[in-house]
Amino acid sequence: MSSFDYLPYNPNDSSSIRDYAQRMIDSSFREIIRSADGNFFLKDGTPEYSVNNKGIYGLIAESYFHIYQNNISKPDFIDTGIELKSSPLKKLNNGKIVSKERLVLSIINYNDLVNEQWDNCSFLRKNSHLLLIFYLWKKDISPLDYRIKLVDLWRFPPGDLKIIKDDWVKIQKKIKDGKAHEISDGDTLFLGACTKGGRSSGLRVQPNSLIGAPQRAFNIKQKYLNFIIHALAERWYGPEIADKWGYKAERIVKEIEEYQEGETFDELVIRRFKKFYGKSIAEIKSDYGLTFPDTSKHRAYLISKAILGIKQENSIEEFEKAEIEIKTVTIEKNGRLKESMSFPAIKYKQIINQDFEDSDIYDILRRRFFFVIFQKDENKNLRLKRVMFWNMGADDLQKYREIYEDTRLKIRKGIYDDFIKISSGDIGHVRPHGANSRDLMETPQGTFEIKRSFWLNSNYIRLQIMDD
DNA sequence: GCATGATCATGC
DNA sequence: GCATGATCATGC
Numbered sequence: 154m155s156s157f158d159y160l161p162y163n164p165n166d167s168s169s170i171r172d173y174a175q176r177m178i179d180s181s182f183r184e185i186i187r188s189a190d191g192n193f194f195l196k197d198g199t200p201e202y203s204v205n206n207k208g209i210y211g212l213i214a215e216s217y218f219h220i221y222q223n224n225i226s227k228p229d230f231i232d233t234g235i236e237l238k239s240s241p242l243k244k245l246n247n248g249k250i251v252s253k254e255r256l257v258l259s260i261i262n263y264n265d266l267v268n269e270q271w272d273n274c275s276f277l278r279k280n281s282h283l284l285l286i287f288y289l290w291k292k293d294i295s296p297l298d299y300r301i302k303l304v305d306l307w308r309f310p311p312g313d314l315k316i317i318k319d320d321w322v323k324i325q326k327k328i329k330d331g332k333a334h335e336i337s338d339g340d341t342l343f344l345g346a347c348t349k350g351g352r353s354s355g356l357r358v359q360p361n362s363l364i365g366a367p368q369r370a371f372n373i374k375q376k377y378l379n380f381i382i383h384a385l386a387e388r389w390y391g392p393e394i395a396d397k398w399g400y401k402a403e404r405i406v407k408e409i410e411e412y413q414e415g416e417t418f419d420e421l422v423i424r425r426f427k428k429f430y431g432k433s434i435a436e437i438k439s440d441y442g443l444t445f446p447d448t449s450k451h452r453a454y455l456i457s458k459a460i461l462g463i464k465q466e467n468s469i470e471e472f473e474k475a476e477i478e479i480k481t482v483t484i485e486k487n488g489r490l491k492e493s494m495s496f497p498a499i500k501y502k503q504i505i506n507q508d509f510e511d512s513d514i515y516d517i518l519r520r521r522f523f524f525v526i527f528q529k530d531e532n533k534n535l536r537l538k539r540v541m542f543w544n545m546g547a548d549d550l551q552k553y554r555e556i557y558e559d560t561r562l563k564i565r566k567g568i569y570d571d572f573i574k575i576s577s578g579d580i581g582h583v584r585p586h587g588a589n590s591r592d593l594m595e596t597p598q599g600t601f602e603i604k605r606s607f608w609l610n611s612n613y614i615r616l617q618i619m620d621d
Numbered sequence: 622g623c624a625t626g627a628t629c630a631t632g633c
Numbered sequence: 634g635c636a637t638g639a640t641c642a643t644g645c
Contacts, residue, residue, distance in 0.1 A: 444641085452627095492629095590639060
C-alpha cells in the first residue's frame with residue numbers, strides 16, 4: 154500500500170497521470186472546481202478570489218492533482234519528472250484555433266545558469282517532459298469559464314531539442330559575457346528568454362557585469378506552440394478536425410544527421426544557400442523549374458523554399474516555429490541600398506493605447522530576420538549575393554522606442570503631417586504605406602488618414618548587412 | 622477586397 | 634541622388 158491511496162491517479166505512472174488529466178477536456182475551470190469533493194481547491198471557498206491572477210490556472214490544475222504550488226525548481230510530478238503547464242488557445246476569425254501566448258517555463262537564475270552543462274541543466278531537468286493543458290481563451294468572459302480543450306503529455310522531438318540546445322547555449326553565452334541585459338527574443342529560434350515580472354519586479358544581478366538585468370524566464374515561442382497544438386489535436390480529435398488546430402508545415406532538416414559536426418541551424422541554412430551565391434533569379438528558377446514572374450514580391454520566399462527543399466505549397470516549419478521574418482534586400486549595382494524596409498500599416502486607433510512593448514511593431518522588431526540579399530548586375534538582373542540571419546540589437550530597439558513614442562504622441566494629438574522622416578532619424582521613419590493614396594484608415598479623431606507604416610531606414614539596413 | 626511585402630515615380 | 638509619396642503584386 155502506497156501513501157498515495159487518496160489520489161485519483163497513480164503518481165508513479167505517466168499514463169495514469171495523462172488519463173486522469175484528460176478527463177478535464179471539455180470542462181471549464183469552474184466546472185472542475187464544482188466537481189471537486191470540497192476538500193481541495195480555493196482555500197476560502199470563493200473561486201473568483203484570484204481570477205485576475207494568471208496563476209490561477211496552474212493553481213486549479215495543480216489542485217486537481219493535489220499538488221500544492223511551489224516555486225522549487227523541480228518538476229511538478231516529482232516521481233515521473235513531469236512538469237504541468239497550462240496555456241491559452243484563441244480562435245481566429247477563420248475558425249482556426251491557435252496559441253494565444255508563448256509558453257513561459259522556468260525563471261532563469263543568471264548566476265546558476267553560467268555554471269550549468271546542457272546535459273544536466275535545470276531547464277532540461279524541469280521541462281523535458283511536460284503535461285500540457287490548453288484551454289480556449291475568450292474575450293469578455295470570466296477566466297473560470299474558459300474551457301479546457303487539449304490535454305496531453307509532450308516531449309520535444311530530437312530535431313527540435315537540438316535547436317533548443319543551441320538556443321540554450323546562446324543564452325548562456327550572453328549571460329557569461331555579462332550581457333544578460335541585452336538578451337532579445339530574436340537571438341534564438343525556439344527557446345526564448347522573455348522578461349517576466351515586468352519593470353516593477355526590479356533588476357537582478359548578473360555575473361560578469363555590474364549592470365542590472367530584468368528577470369527573465371525561458372519560454373517556448375508562441376508560433377512553436379501551434380505545431381504542438383496540431384500534433385496533440387491530431388491524437389485527440391483525429392487528422393480531419395486537427396486541420397483547424399494549429400499549424401503543420403515541412404521541415405528543412407528531416408534527419409538530425411544532416412547537421413555537420415558542431416553546426417547550428419543557422420549555419421546549416423546558410424551552407425545550403427552558398428551554392429547559389431552569384432546566381433541570377435532566372436538561373437535559380439530554372440534549376441528548380443519554378444515559374445513565378447520575376448516581378449513577384451515574395452520571390453525571396455519562393456526561392457528560399459526551393460533551395461531549402463520545401464515544397465512550394467508548404468511553409469517552412471523551423472522558420473514558422475522560430476517566428477523568423479524573411480525579407481528581401483536589394484542592393485544596387487554600385488553597392489547602395491535604394492529601398493527602406495516597410496512593415497504593416499499603423500492602426501491609428503489602436504496605437505494610442507499601446508505601450509511600445511505591446512505594439513505590433515515591437516512584436517516584429519524583436520524577432521529574428523532572414524535577409525535574402527540580391528544585387529543588381531550590369532544588365533539589372535538580380536543575383537543572389539548572400540543570405541544572413543539578423544536581429545535588432547537591444548540598444549537599437551530602444552532607439553526605435555523613441556520613434557514609436559513620437560508617432561504615438563502625434564497620432565494622439567491628431568497631427569498627421571509631421572512624423573519622423575528618413576532624414577531626421579538614423580534607424581527608422583514613418584511614411585505612407587497603402588495600396589494608393591485613397592487607401593485610408595480611421596483615426597482616433599474620427600477622421601480618415603492615408604495608411605502609413607513604420608520603416609527601417611535603408612542606410613541602417615546597409616550597415617547591418619555590412620557588419621556581418 | 623484587404624493586408625502586406627516590395628518597389629516605382631516624382632520633385633527638389 | 635535622395636527623400637518622400639504612391640502604387641504594384643500576391644495570397645488569403
